[in-house]
Amino acid sequence: MRELRYREAVREAIREEMEADEKVFLMGEEVGHYQGAYKVSEGLLSQFGEKRVIDTPIAEAGFAGIGIGAAMTGLRPVIEFMTWNFSFVAFDQIISNAAKIRQMSGGTFDVPIVFRGPNGAAKQVASQHSHSVDPFYTNIPGIFVVMPATPRDAKGLLKTAIRCNDPVIFLEGETLYNVKGEVPDEGEEELIDLGRGRIGREGSDCTIVAFGRPYYEAMQAAEKLAQDGIECEIVDPRTLRPLDIELLAESVRKTHRCVVVHEHWPYGGPGAEIVDQLQREAFDWLDAPIARVGSLDVPMPYASNLEDFVLPTVERITDAVRNVSYAK
Amino acid sequence: MAKIVGLPKLSPTMEEGTLAKWVAQEGDTIEVDDLLAEVETDKATMEFRSFDKGVLLKILADEGDTLEPDTPVAIIGEEGEDIADLIEEAKNYSPKSDSDSDSDSDSKSKSKSKSDSEPESKSEPESKSGSNTAAAQKPQRKSGDRIFASPLVRRMAREEDVDLADVEGSGPHGRIIKRDLDAFLEGGGARKKSSSSGAAGWERKAPVVEKASQMRKAIARRLTESKQTVPHFYLTIDVDAEGLIATRQQMNGSLDGEKVSFNDLIIKAAAVALRRYPKANASWIDGEIHWHQVVDVSVAVAVDEGLVTPVVRDADRKGVLDISREVKDLAVRARDKKLSLEEMQNGTFSISNLGMYGIEEFAAVINPPEGALLAVGALRDAPTIRDGELAMGKRMKLTLSCDHRVVDGAVGAQYLQVLQRLLETPSTMLL
Numbered sequence: 001m002r003e004l005r006y007r008e009a010v011r012e013a014i015r016e017e018m019e020a021d022e023k024v025f026l027m028g029e030e031v032g033h034y035q036g037a038y039k040v041s042e043g044l045l046s047q048f049g050e051k052r053v054i055d056t057p058i059a060e061a062g063f064a065g066i067g068i069g070a071a072m073t074g075l076r077p078v079i080e081f082m083t084w085n086f087s088f089v090a091f092d093q094i095i096s097n098a099a100k101i102r103q104m105s106g107g108t109f110d111v112p113i114v115f116r117g118p119n120g121a122a123k124q125v126a127s128q129h130s131h132s133v134d135p136f137y138t139n140i141p142g143i144f145v146v147m148p149a150t151p152r153d154a155k156g157l158l159k160t161a162i163r164c165n166d167p168v169i170f171l172e173g174e175t176l177y178n179v180k181g182e183v184p185d186e187g188e189e190e191l192i193d194l195g196r197g198r199i200g201r202e203g204s205d206c207t208i209v210a211f212g213r214p215y216y217e218a219m220q221a222a223e224k225l226a227q228d229g230i231e232c233e234i235v236d237p238r239t240l241r242p243l244d245i246e247l248l249a250e251s252v253r254k255t256h257r258c259v260v261v262h263e264h265w266p267y268g269g270p271g272a273e274i275v276d277q278l279q280r281e282a283f284d285w286l287d288a289p290i291a292r293v294g295s296l297d298v299p300m301p302y303a304s305n306l307e308d309f310v311l312p313t314v315e316r317i318t319d320a321v322r323n324v325s326y327a328k
Numbered sequence: 329m330a331k332i333v334g335l336p337k338l339s340p341t342m343e344e345g346t347l348a349k350w351v352a353q354e355g356d357t358i359e360v361d362d363l364l365a366e367v368e369t370d371k372a373t374m375e376f377r378s379f380d381k382g383v384l385l386k387i388l389a390d391e392g393d394t395l396e397p398d399t400p401v402a403i404i405g406e407e408g409e410d411i412a413d414l415i416e417e418a419k420n421y422s423p424k425s426d427s428d429s430d431s432d433s434d435s436k437s438k439s440k441s442k443s444d445s446e447p448e449s450k451s452e453p454e455s456k457s458g459s460n461t462a463a464a465q466k467p468q469r470k471s472g473d474r475i476f477a478s479p480l481v482r483r484m485a486r487e488e489d490v491d492l493a494d495v496e497g498s499g500p501h502g503r504i505i506k507r508d509l510d511a512f513l514e515g516g517g518a519r520k521k522s523s524s525s526g527a528a529g530w531e532r533k534a535p536v537v538e539k540a541s542q543m544r545k546a547i548a549r550r551l552t553e554s555k556q557t558v559p560h561f562y563l564t565i566d567v568d569a570e571g572l573i574a575t576r577q578q579m580n581g582s583l584d585g586e587k588v589s590f591n592d593l594i595i596k597a598a599a600v601a602l603r604r605y606p607k608a609n610a611s612w613i614d615g616e617i618h619w620h621q622v623v624d625v626s627v628a629v630a631v632d633e634g635l636v637t638p639v640v641r642d643a644d645r646k647g648v649l650d651i652s653r654e655v656k657d658l659a660v661r662a663r664d665k666k667l668s669l670e671e672m673q674n675g676t677f678s679i680s681n682l683g684m685y686g687i688e689e690f691a692a693v694i695n696p697p698e699g700a701l702l703a704v705g706a707l708r709d710a711p712t713i714r715d716g717e718l719a720m721g722k723r724m725k726l727t728l729s730c731d732h733r734v735v736d737g738a739v740g741a742q743y744l745q746v747l748q749r750l751l752e753t754p755s756t757m758l759l
Contacts, residue, residue, distance in 0.1 A: 285480050287478040326498070
């Protein structure tokens with residue numbers, strides 16, 4: 001199997017789906033002539049032309065709404081937010097239109113649209129541009145929320161998302177774009193179902209649920225803990241809505257302990273939802289309360305050392321695992 | 329001169345009493361006949377009044393103690409007296425050896441002094457194997473303390489049949505975690521005795537053992553005695569209740585708000601029937617037959633702890649409304665345990681009614697030394713013959729329990745016949 005960067009995997013997914021279905025098009029700020037703010041869409045304009053790779057003004061509410069209308073009339077738009085922080089001005093389009101049209105039209109209209117872009121903190125982009133938006137979007141019925149951590153998951157899930165007949169919120173990561181990972185060779189099409197998680201590392205002593213960027217911190221924490229004889233099992237739900245609770249619960253029933261790691265703030269969100277569902281699904285198998293490690297409950301500081309302090313660190317994850325394992 | 333006050337025998341049958349409440353306190357000045365305490369006996373909660381005057385110098389028995397008569401409970405004397413010797417004497421008090429054969433065996437050991445009385449044995453019996461040292465070391469947990477254990481440990485304990493009270497917890501707040509239970513089981517920790525655990529996930533618990541109240545013991549003793557010594561037989565008669573229903577409606581229609589019940593009417597009818605057919609109003613007492621000249625009807629009243637049978641005196645001579653009021657008053661006071669002994673003794677005949685629970689008929693245990701007891705079943709819809717025609721009617725079954733020593737089959741049957749006529753045509757009670 002070859003290795004690709006996350007950004008290349010996302011690009012391949014878009015390209016393959018655009019090649020396979022002429023109704024698929026890409027729209028967003030600087031996706032065309034600039035080749036994408038993070039170079040995700042590099043080369044797509046020259047391959048597919050201006051009709052299918054569309055540069056927009058800085059007007060998220062506008063192009064999100066245009067995308068929804070296009071989806072209602074039979075196209076399959078892929079809408080890129082330069083970062084998910086800018087989706088807030090398009091929030092009404094997403095929550096009131098994309099997520100509601102099927103229900104309000106009595107099933108007359110599908111809205112097969114993908115909103116995608118980088119989520120979470122980058123390096124020193126300060127509080128207004130460092131949001132983990134997953135808690136906002138996972139709260140909405142009527143949409144899927146996908147948050148892949150690896151290049152392979154990003155490609156397989158994005159292809160499925162583009163083929164999905166409902167709105168999909170697709171959360172990538174600026175600090176993930178350069179991550180390299182194995183992806184099936186060209187010609188070997190892989191579609192990954194929405195709502196299906198993946199075991200990233202097997203272990204017997206404690207389950208770590210992790211998704212998005214902190215998946216890698218969790219992996220490092222697991223390696224450290226293994227040196228002390230604590231074998232962690234890492235489960236990545238990959239899709240946050242709907243949640244693959246059965247896979248998560250199965251792991252917890254095996255390890256009896258669980259730490260949920262997420263980049264979003266601690267109040268509510270998918271991190272809390274996972275804990276809630278797990279304590280019901282695996283209550284009789286728990287040997288300790290489920291712990292959570294997330295960003296601290298503050299707006300993101302600009303200073304680099306403080307940013308590192310606020311984000312979930314390897315050390316905080318290992319501490320949490322030791323805590324639920326009653327280990328020193 | 330100070331003296332020890334013993335627990336008085338507050339009823340002729342009292343073998344022990346429970347000190348329900350001290351009304352007087354140490355230091356109180358006591359006059360003769362002042363209320364000292366309330367004592368729960370086999371019959372009722374009785375007042376324990378002082379025969380002496382002076383100052384209550386010392387209380388020797390705690391509320392809740394169950395004691396035999398004469399057990400020292402207090403010292404009364406003059407202010408400032410030295411009572412050290414009396415306290416010593418009271419401590420050394422031992423109950424008179426009790427050779428009465430009829431006292432049940434467990435009542436003998438009841439007069440425990442305070443020092444050796446165990447805490448309430450409400451907890452389930454524990455079982456442990458003493459052979460293993462790991463298991464023999466019980467964790468330092470006060471009785472009644474909550475056992476903290478993880479959900480996993482609770483499930484494992486159910487499956488492994490381990491009593492978590494035997495396991496030491498090493499987690500936060502002493503929480504028992506998987507590691508603790510694993511260590512306990514590896515060390516050969518004891519399973520509960522009943523390894524015959526039921527279906528998975530179902531915890532089979534031992535019965536909860538509770539000390540019987542005085543009332544329960546009295547019920548147990550008297551009914552066992554009745555069923556073992558009185559030759560019971562039972563006669564059932566089916567009564568057309570249409571007349572009774574109509575009469576009750578007329579009566580209640582003429583009353584201003586008050587209502588008489590079917591039971592009140594049945595008490596009246598049963599009493600009138602006893603007056604008209606007195607052979608069923610008799611008792612066998614020590615080889616003699618007592619033909620009662622009064623009709624005193626004991627009425628069974630269910631209370632929280634069991635039942636009591638207050639007596640409606642001269643029920644044959646009283647109006648139904650008077651009977652009704654009296655029964656209501658007796659029932660309320662029975663539930664409040666405020667009935668006097670006199671009100672519960674010396675009935676000549678009993679009535680017990682379970683009709684309100686839908687019981688069609690039942691055979692009750694005679695209340696000795698009474699010779700018979702009438703058990704009243706539910707009013708029910710039933711086909712009935714009226715003027716030679718089959719019709720839907722209301723009927724009621726009455727079962728007479730008879731003491732064959734004084735009430736023979738034919739006697740009981742004729743009594744029921746008289747009663748049946750009165751109930752079917754209530755106006756004939758006026759004759």
